Amino acid sequence: MAAVGITAWLLEMQKPSVPPALQGMGGDFRLESATGPVSLHDFRGKVMLVFFGYTHCPDVCPAALGVIASAMQQMEASQAGRVGGIFISVDPQRDTPALLNKYVSFFDKRIRGLTGTREQLDQVAAQWRVDYEVPEHPADANYEVEHTNFIYLVNRDGKVVDLFDEQTDPALIADRMRPWL
Amino acid sequence: MKKTLWMLLALLSASPAYADDLLIEDAWVRLSPPVADSTAAYMVVRNTGSESVKLTGVACDVADSAGMHAMRMDGNRMVMSPLSEVGIPANGEARFSPGGSHVMLMGLKHPLKEGEMVEIVFRLSDGENLTLSAPVRDMRAGHAQHSGMH
Numbered sequence: 607m608a609a610v611g612i613t614a615w616l617l618e619m620q621k622p623s624v625p626p627a628l629q630g631m632g633g634d635f636r637l638e639s640a641t642g643p644v645s646l647h648d649f650r651g652k653v654m655l656v657f658f659g660y661t662h663c664p665d666v667c668p669a670a671l672g673v674i675a676s677a678m679q680q681m682e683a684s685q686a687g688r689v690g691g692i693f694i695s696v697d698p699q700r701d702t703p704a705l706l707n708k709y710v711s712f713f714d715k716r717i718r719g720l721t722g723t724r725e726q727l728d729q730v731a732a733q734w735r736v737d738y739e740v741p742e743h744p745a746d747a748n749y750e751v752e753h754t755n756f757i758y759l760v761n762r763d764g765k766v767v768d769l770f771d772e773q774t775d776p777a778l779i780a781d782r783m784r785p786w787l
Numbered sequence: 788m789k790k791t792l793w794m795l796l797a798l799l800s801a802s803p804a805y806a807d808d809l810l811i812e813d814a815w816v817r818l819s820p821p822v823a824d825s826t827a828a829y830m831v832v833r834n835t836g837s838e839s840v841k842l843t844g845v846a847c848d849v850a851d852s853a854g855m856h857a858m859r860m861d862g863n864r865m866v867m868s869p870l871s872e873v874g875i876p877a878n879g880e881a882r883f884s885p886g887g888s889h890v891m892l893m894g895l896k897h898p899l900k901e902g903e904m905v906e907i908v909f910r911l912s913d914g915e916n917l918t919l920s921a922p923v924r925d926m927r928a929g930h931a932q933h934s935g936m937h
Contacts, residue, residue, distance in 0.1 A: 661820070664827040664891045665858065666865055668817055672926045705822050712820035713927060737864040748825075748852065748893045755865045773886050 621785050624767045632656075632758060632766035633733040637694065637720040640707035644720055646764050652690050653786045654760040655779070658736045660697035660751045661709045667693075668713075669772040670757055675714035676776035677783065685787050691717035696727050696738045696753055699745045734758070734766075761786045806915045808836030809875075814921035816905045817885075821898045825850075828890040828907055828921055829883045834875040841912035842873040842881060849905050851894025858887055867891075872912070901925040 636645045646654075655674045659667035674691045681689055693710050695701035698721045701709075706719025721727070731738055738753040759768035759782060768782050814830035828847070834840050847853040855870040870888065875881045883889050890907065899905070901923055909917040 661823050662825050664819075664825045664893070665817070665856075665867075665885060665889050668819055668823070668826070668926070669885050675927060708822045709820045712822075735863070737862055739864070750867050752861070752864045752866045754863045756863070 621761075622767070622782070624765070628766050628769065631733075631735050632760065632764075634764060635722075635726070635730045635733070637722040637726060637730070638703045639718055639720050640703040644718060646692075646760070649690055649692075649760075650764060651762050652688050653762060653783050654690050654692055654758075655783075656692045656694070656734075656758040656760055657756070658694045658696055658731070658734070658738065658753055659755075660695050660753070661701050661705065662697065662748070663751065663753075666753075666755050666772050670755065671710065671713040671717065673770075673772055673774060673776050673779065674717060674757060677779035678714055678716060680777060680780035681783065681787075685784075688787055689716065689783060693717055693719050694727070694730065695719065695721040696731065696736070697740055697751050698722065698724065698727065699740070759783060759786070805836065805838070805840045805911050805913050806917045808838075809834055809840065809911075809917055811917075811919045814907070814919055815924045816892070816899065816921050818899055818901050818923050818925040819895070824895050825891065825893045826895065826899065827885075828892060828905065829885060830890075830907075830919065830921060831880050831882050831884075832875060832909070832917075833880045834877060837877050839874055839876045839879075842875070842909045842917075843871070843912050844910040845890050846908045846910070847890075847892050847905060849896055849899065850892035851896065853893070853907070854891050855883075856889055856891045858889070899923045 634646045636643055657670045678689045701721055710717040710719040736754045740751050741749050743749040755771045757770040758766050761767045770779055810833040812831040816828045817826045819826040845853045856867045857870050858867055873881045903923045904920045907919050
């Protein structure tokens with residue numbers, strides 16, 4: 607029993623420290639998916655990569671989701687089911703949960719596409735320090751959404767422990783995920 | 788009238804042909820998920836000539852509209868802004884790359900397929916067109932590791 611305790615303590619000590627700037631960033635939320643409401647705490651026990659964006663994004667979002675998918679696919683087979691991704695669209699006017707589901711599945715089936723009302727998204731964005739702006743346009747217009755390009759690494763307890771972006775090498779993200787598994 | 792026209796044509800043909808001095812390298816178009824209606828094209832346009840050239844516009848027949856876009860960080864927000872022109876100095880280059888300036892293709896007329904060749908036409912400051920063909924690349928893991936992602 608003591609050995610188990612020591613092992614657990616040793617494993618805990620191997621985890622990298624969380625930079626102070628990230629403490630207090632993030633937190634639980636409840637948003638809509640194609641199959642109903644989803645909360646961050648539904649993924650407790652898994653190491654998650656989270657990104658905010660929108661599907662009409664031509665460059666940064668597909669690059670970021672590609673990086674997230676690639677990082678997850680570099681995990682060992684035994685860890686494959688213990689990692690996941692979340693893509694939160696801040697453009698709910700155009701991105702329905704059903705469309706988001708199809709969009710994220712293209713990259714990896716373990717990525718979930720979520721969105722919510724403007725109020726819900728504003729609240730999540732404030733918690734996660736996401737800075738974004740959706741211009742006033744009809745849904746059928748071509749418009750761009752300015753947004754933060756962080757890829758958040760969230761540990762098994764739902765805490766943000768590291769930050770990357772769409773330019774980060776997926777191998778490095780995979781390396782940073784492993785100690786948290 | 789006819790004489791003026793001939794003089795004009797002579798003048799036009801005498802002006803330097805910028806397009807001949809421009810080389811296109813590493814051109815590719817990002818394969819977007821089937822439900823997405825926009826994507827981006829990337830390439831390096833190298834000016835081997837002794838005069839600077841400006842790209843003044845871009846068109847692509849697979850999209851309702853195309854445009855050159857710059858990307859910059861504003862605080863921690865990625866901001867895209869349209870570029871009305873991109874200058875390329877003599878012996879210099881214009882680089883369109885992921886996370887940087889890119890050619891945005893908006894309102895795709897059909898879902899692109901990996902390997903499909905997409906024709907992109909830049910308009911130059913001298914009125915000429917520079918036409919290039921760029922393959923669609925699937926950037927997902929295990930698909931195109933030879934890619935332009937550095």
